Amino acid sequence: MRRAKVIYRPEALSDLRQIYIDIADMSRSHVIANGFVKRIMTRCRKIGDAPNGGRPRDDLAPGLRTVPFEHSAVIAYHVTDAVEIVNVFYGGRDYEALFRAGDGEEDS
Template identity: 95%
Template structure:
């Protein structure tokens, strides 16, 4: 199986920026924040090696998969030849409730 391309939705990039800010504020170290986000992005990149890995979460959105990372859950869609990183949730954010709320909004 060939490697799938990994792309990021704008929401995921925004999440990564916020994670960086939060860690830099908590640790008072841009080095620590940068290192964490780099490791997180490396993990996202590795999803392309096994795009069907992770936990299927069709209960939250069709085709959605989650992959844990340290204190994060990386949320990814597998879209044909690409893995699309939808969101990155950090620090215990309730991603299940957030996805269910999105689904409720879509039904309105």
């Protein structure tokens, strides 16, 4: 099986920046924050190895899948030959409520 390309929506990149800021503030260490974000991005790349392996969440948005990561949930769409990282939710954010309220990125 061919590896799917992994791309990030602007919202996901914004989430990663905010996670970095939050971790750096809490830990007072840019090294720790950078390491955590790098681990998330490594996990995102691995989604390309098995793009249909995440938990289907069609109840939130058509084609949406979630993959847990430590204390985060990586939200991804499988779009033809690519995996599109939609959002990265961290720290107990209620992504289900956000998608149901229409604040998620369900329209593609």
